[in-house]
Amino acid sequence: MRRVKLPFALPLEDAEILRRRSLVLAKLCMLDEGFCTIPVRGIKEETLDALLHLYDDLFLDSYLGRTMRCLRVTISTRLTSSAGKFLCTKGAFRQIKSAEIRMSGDFLMRLDEGPFFLNGFSVATPQEAFLVVFEHELCHALETALYGQTGHSARFLGLAKGLFGHTAMRHSLPTRRQEAARAGLFVGSRVCFPLKESTVSGVVTYIGKQATVMVPDAHGEYQDRRGHRYTKYRVPLDHLKRIP
Ligand SMILES: [Zn+2]
Known part of the structure; x- marks a missing residue:
């Protein structure tokens, strides 16, 4: 030194x-x-x-x-x-x-x-x-x-x-990510959340102040490698419920 x-x-x-x-x-x-x-x-x-x-x-x-x-x-x-x-x-x-x-x-x-x-x-x-x-x-x-x-x-x-x-x-x-982890939410978690009087489900791809959730949707603008289409939603963490 x-x-x-x-x-x-x-x-x-x-x-x-x-x-x-x-x-x-x-x-x-x-x-x-x-x-x-x-x-x-x-x-x-x-x-x-x-x-x-x-x-x-x-x-x-x-x-x-x-x-x-x-x-x-x-x-x-x-x-x-x-x-x-x-x-x-x-x-x-x-x-x-x-x-x-x-x-x-x-x-x-x-x-x-x-x-x-x-x-x-x-x-x-x-x-x-x-x-x-x-x-x-x-x-x-x-x-x-x-x-x-x-x-x-x-x-x-x-x-x-x-x-x-x-x-x-x-x-x-706690950071947002740690708080989310405590609630059982991680990138890759399957979650559901309320959307226009119904409930939709998808997969968490990012956690910040809000989570990014990709929801399967035949008309969605995002497509994965296997051709499945998705719509992306930004959802407040406390609106998410984990699907076990
Ligand atoms: Zn440092």
């Missing part, structure tokens, strides 16, 4: 991490009432900017502001497979052209009362869960700024543990 002298304090004491995280939360709640209700009503763009700047100032001595000025935090309602994501594009000389921490709005808005168990510890509120998910993605941005690449190596864990006390990388916040 290449040693780089880090331009910020690491590791931090647990109590200090908690103090700084609550400070961020208090400041965000002052800025954005909708973010602080349970369940969360929404989050403003300015709040996402403030989130990044507060973390950068309080935890990283503004290192990212100096070295990765293009970094943005966005919220996406279409991101349903994970709670957060770090995306980065590089130019011809491996310089960073764009960097984004994309947070799942779908995720945030569905969180109700805690506790939530994530990254090795538990937090009480949806807002804290959101911050902890953000911290994980921030470590990916930071590792990229420091070393040019990022993954889930020991080096990454060292940053996540030293800065934010994360001791694991898994969380128990």
Whole structure:
């Protein structure tokens, strides 16, 4: 591992991490009432900017502001497979052209009362869960700024543990797919659902916010390799019933 002298304090004491995280939360709640209700009503763009700047100032001595000025935090309602994501594009000389921490709005808005168990510890509120998910993605941005690449190596864990006390990388916040799986729905499941006063049945081919279901239909616009025709429906997950 290449040693780089880090331009910020690491590791931090647990109590200090908690103090700084609550400070961020208090400041965000002052800025954005909708973010602080349970369940969360929404989050403003300015709040996402403030989130990044507060973390950068309080935890990283503004290192990212100096070295990765293009970094943005966005919220996406279409991101349903994970709670957060770090995306980065590089130019011809491996310089960073764009960097984004994309947070799942779908995720945030569905969180109700805690506790939530994530990254090795538990937090009480949806807002804290959101911050902890953000911290994980921030470590990916930071590792990229420091070393040019990022993954889930020991080096990454060292940053996540030293800065934010994360001791694991898994969380128990359910994604849509996991929630569907709990209800016995998977890609390939045979299901039925109500359609215009009757019930039709088909096969699940995708699970996101809604499921895609292919229903056999002699006049359908989709055709499989054996010549069977189907119509495609997008169906809310709670309308589906599994056919055993
Ligand atoms: Zn990660």
